[in-house]
Amino acid sequence: MTLATDELKKLGPQVLVFDDALSLARAAAEYVAALSAEPAIRRQRFTLALSGGSTPQQLFRILAQPPYSLTLPWNDMHVFWVDERCVPPEDEGSNYKHARDLWLSHVPLPRSHIHRIKGELGPPAAAEEYAAQLREFAEIEQDWPAFDLVLLGLGEDGHTASLFPGPVPIAELTETTLAVTARYQDRPANRVTLTPIVLNSARNLIFLVSGEAKAEALAAVLRDDADPVRWPAARIRPRRGLVTWMIDRAAASLLNR
Numbered sequence: 001m002t003l004a005t006d007e008l009k010k011l012g013p014q015v016l017v018f019d020d021a022l023s024l025a026r027a028a029a030e031y032v033a034a035l036s037a038e039p040a041i042r043r044q045r046f047t048l049a050l051s052g053g054s055t056p057q058q059l060f061r062i063l064a065q066p067p068y069s070l071t072l073p074w075n076d077m078h079v080f081w082v083d084e085r086c087v088p089p090e091d092e093g094s095n096y097k098h099a100r101d102l103w104l105s106h107v108p109l110p111r112s113h114i115h116r117i118k119g120e121l122g123p124p125a126a127a128e129e130y131a132a133q134l135r136e137f138a139e140i141e142q143d144w145p146a147f148d149l150v151l152l153g154l155g156e157d158g159h160t161a162s163l164f165p166g167p168v169p170i171a172e173l174t175e176t177t178l179a180v181t182a183r184y185q186d187r188p189a190n191r192v193t194l195t196p197i198v199l200n201s202a203r204n205l206i207f208l209v210s211g212e213a214k215a216e217a218l219a220a221v222l223r224d225d226a227d228p229v230r231w232p233a234a235r236i237r238p239r240r241g242l243v244t245w246m247i248d249r250a251a252a253s254l255l256n257r
């Protein structure tokens with residue numbers, strides 16, 4: 001017996017644990033393929049928002065190869081990003097560049113279906129321009145798309161997309177996109193992010209989390225009473241969408257204790 005998607009949604013977030021980062025990436029590729037093939041999900045198009053960071057890079061490499069490069073519904077697929085660093089598209093810090101080099105430049109996705117955040121415009125202008133792109137995909141009663149699938153990562157400090165710990169700007173509750181300045185590791189500090197308004201209206205979200213360094217943040221975020229200011233990934237609680245956490249054993253090491 002299998003559960004229908006609506007029944008799964010009522011159960012809350014699904015947590016799937018894989019042996020290692022490679023099995024996690026392979027399972028995520030299967031998930032993308034299965035979801036994008038479902039006519040009920042796909043309707044006339046399949047909208048996908050990618051996260052940055054290093055974790056999805058293995059997934060991008062897998063999706064660039066057969067069978068996925070041959071079978072994904074490229075003509076119906078529209079690719080966006082959950083966040084971007086404010087650097088030119090050729091910069092090593094660009095989330096767009098990694099997805100393009102590892103995946104999108106190897107598959108027949110129409111160029112006009114790539115909706116990148118133009119980080120080179122600088123934070124406020126890039127945020128405004130991206131909000132305008134989202135409006136072109138607006139759905140009934142909202143100014144943005146209800147993404148069919150959103151891929152998210154998790155920082156060691158509990159951030160996701162570019163929603164970082166600390167005071168939550170009011171604009172996060174009113175705008176679809178936001179200019180953000182945040183220091184994390186050696187990554188570019190000026191960024192643009194989708195806000196929870198958009199992320200929480202997605203139909204499906206997958207968090208990809210790998211490595212022991214994420215274990216503490218993961219355990220904190222998954223608690224029912226997680227503080228959403230300290231652990232921003234806890235702000236992702238979609239109204240109707242299905243959340244799936246795909247994690248490896250190392251990241252899961254502090255769960256269920």
Ligand code: 6PG
Pocket residue numbers: 051052053054055056082083084085095152153154155159160161162187
């Ligand atoms: C970014 C992100 C960010 C990322 C996490 C995890 O642009 O940096 O979208 O939210 O997903 O920082 O990054 P790693 O996968 O590299 O650990």
